[in-house]
Amino acid sequence: MIYRYSRHLLLPDFGVEGQRKLSQSSILVVGAGGLGSPVALYLAACGVGCLGIVDGDDVELNNLHRQIIHKEAYVGKSKVKSAADACREINSSINVMEYHHTLKPSNALEIVRKYDIVVDATDNLPTRYMISDCCVLLNKPLISGAALGLEGQLTVYHHNGSPCYRCLFPNPPPVAACQRCSDSGVLGVVPGVIGCLQALEAIKVATDVGEPLSGRMLLFDALSARIRIVKIRGSSTVCTVCGENSAFTQDDFQKFDYENFTQSPMSDKSAPSLDI
Amino acid sequence: MIYRYSRHLLLPDFGVEGQRKLSQSSILVVGAGGLGSPVALYLAACGVGCLGIVDGDDVELNNLHRQIIHKEAYVGKSKVKSAADACREINSSINVMEYHHTLKPSNALEIVRKYDIVVDATDNLPTRYMISDCCVLLNKPLISGAALGLEGQLTVYHHNGSPCYRCLFPNPPPVAACQRCSDSGVLGVVPGVIGCLQALEAIKVATDVGEPLSGRMLLFDALSARIRIVKIRGSSTVCTVCGENSAFTQDDFQKFDYENFTQSPMSDKSAPSLDI
C-alpha cells in the first residue's frame, strides 16, 4: 500500500494524512460515460476506499470514441460492469460497488445515502436536477461536470456555502435548449478533460486539501484553448430546495416528476432530436 | 466506422473532414507514464490512423496511482506493451506501433521521422531537450506537457511560429531545480488533466481545427484550481537550434550529450534525490 501510493505520500500538501482520508472516503459516480470514464479510473487509481458507479445503460460502439473505460469486448454489456471491471484491473485493493440501474427518485436516496461525495457525470437535465436535490436532502457535496460539443463546465454544488443546482437554475431552460451529445456531438477528449478535473475536485473535497471549486465555475472552450474560472452566487436563502425556509422533504423528492418539470427525458434513448 | 465516430461527425466544427484527417494522421507519444496514459487512450479512442508509443521502462506498482493505462496484471512487464494492448482493446481499428526503447539521440530521428506530430509525455529534462531538438530538425510540431506535485504545464512547440524548447530555455536550470515525480511526488490526476489537454492539442493540430496552444502556455495549479493561459515569446531568430543561422545538424544531434548538457540522467532509475 505504501509503495503503491508513494508518489502521493511524498507530497507535502497531501502526504500520509491525505492518503488516509482518501482510503476512508466513499465516492459515488453517477454515469459511466464520457465524464464518468476518467472520473472512475482516476478515483480507483488514487485509492478511494469505496467507489460506487451507477448507470443503467449498456456499452454501445459509438460510446467508445470518448468513453475510454469501456473495451470493445464489452459492447452490448452493462456499462457499470464494464467500468467496475476496469477499475478493479487497475486497483484490486479498493471496494467497487456496481449499481446497474438508472438513478431515479425512487432509488436515489437509498444509494446516495451510503456515500460521502457524489460526482454528477450524467448526460441529461432532469437527472441533474434530481441528483442536486438528493444531495441537498442528504447533505452531500456534489461535483458536477458537463460537456457538449467543444465546451465543458464544472463546479462543486452544495459545499462550503456554494449554491445547489436550483439556486443557479430555479427554472429549467426551454426544451429546445436541452441538447445532448447524441444530438449535437461531442469531441471525445472534452469530457476527458472535465472528468479528470471532476476527479481532482472529488479528491480535494475528500481530503480537505486545497480550495475546491465551490462558489466558482470552470468554463472550458476546447477550440480556442481558453479556460475561465468565474465566481458564482452562493446558496440562495429563497431556494426552494436548499433555502432557509425550504419545505422540500424526502417524500416530496420521491414524488417529484423531474421529466415533467424539465419536459425532457431522463434516458438518452428516447431523446428527440433538438438543435440548440 | 461512421457509427463509432458518429458523435464527432455531428460536430459542425469537426465533422467528416476532421475525422478523415485524424484517421490519416500519425502521432508519436513519447512516454507511457502519467501523461502518456490519457494521451494514448484518448488518441486511440478518437481514431488517429497510427499511434506510436515509445517507452523503455516496465510497469511498477507505484506507477499505478496515476498511470491509468496499466493494469495490475502488467506490473513487471513492458509499459509499451501494456499501453499498446490497452489501446487496441478500446479501438482495434487503428494501427498501434510499439517502441520498447528509451528514446535516445541514436534512435530518435529514425522513429520520429515516421510521424506527423510528437507528444512529449516524458519525465526528465535531458529527454525534453532531445525531443525538442529532434522535432525542429524534422520539422514536427511538439505537444509538450509536464506535471509535478500539484502543478502542470502545457504548450505546443515549433508550430505556427511558436518557439522550440531551447528558445524558451537556452540554458538548462541548475541540477537542484530538476525535481522528478520520484523525488517530490505527484498527485495522480494532475498528469491526467495535462495529458487530456495534450491529446486535445494533438487532435487540434492533426485536424487543423481551432487555435492550438502555439505561442501560449497553460499553467495549472490543482490546489487552488486556477488555470492561467499566458502568451510566450515566439521562435527566436538567434536560437542555436531553430534560429535562422542555426548550424545544428542531424549529425550534431546524434552526437549531442544531453545528459552532460543538463547534468541530469535520462532514466528515472538512476535519479538522485533532489529537493527543489
Place this chain on the structure above:
Amino acid sequence: LRLLPILSAMHLTLEFGGGLELLLEKSTKVHKVDLQPNDGDGKVVMKGLLAWVKSNLIKERPEMFLKGDSVRPGVLVLINDCDWELCGGLDAELEEKDVVVFISTLHGG
C-alpha cells in the same frame, strides 16, 4: 480617479458560449462592441445591454436568449468573470472595457 466618458462610446467585450453563439451571425463567440449610452446620464446598465444585444447581435430565435426582460432560464451572465447576481443583475452598471459573458449551461456528458 476615473473619468466617466459621458456621451462617448463605451467599449465592451461580449462573449457567447454553451450554444448561444449559434444565435449570432456566423456563430461568432467573441464580439468587441461600442455602445452609445442612451439613457441620458451616460450609464449603460445590463437591462439596456440585453435590449441592445437582442436588436444588434441576435440573428435568430431571440426566445432562446431572452425571456421577458431578462435572459432565459439556463443562461448564466458573468460580468468580468463574476456572476451578475452578485453585481446587481439587470441593474448592474457597466464600465469601460468590461467583459460580459453569456453562457448556456450544458447538460451532456
Place this chain on the structure above:
Amino acid sequence: LRLLPILSAMHLTLEFGGGLELLLEKSTKVHKVDLQPNDGDGKVVMKGLLAWVKSNLIKERPEMFLKGDSVRPGVLVLINDCDWELCGGLDAELEEKDVVVFISTLHGG
C-alpha cells in the same frame, strides 16, 4: 488618462510557482506587495523588482531564483500573463496593479 502615482507605493501581485514558492516563507504562492519606487523618477522596472524580491521575499537558496542580475535558467517570468521577453525583460516598466508571475518549468510526467 492615467496618473502616475509618483513617490507613492505601487501595488503589485507577485506569484511564484513550479517549486519557486518553496524559497519563500511558508511556501506562499501569492504575495500582494507595496513597492516604493526608489529610482527618482517614480518608476519600477523588472530589474529593481528582482532585487526587491531577493531582499524581501526569498528566505533561502537565492541562487535558485537569481543568476547574475536576472532569473536563473528554467524560470519563466510573466507580466500580466505575458512573457517578459515580449515586454522588455529586465527593463520592462511595471504599472500599478500589475501581476508578475515567476514560474519554474516542470519536467515531470
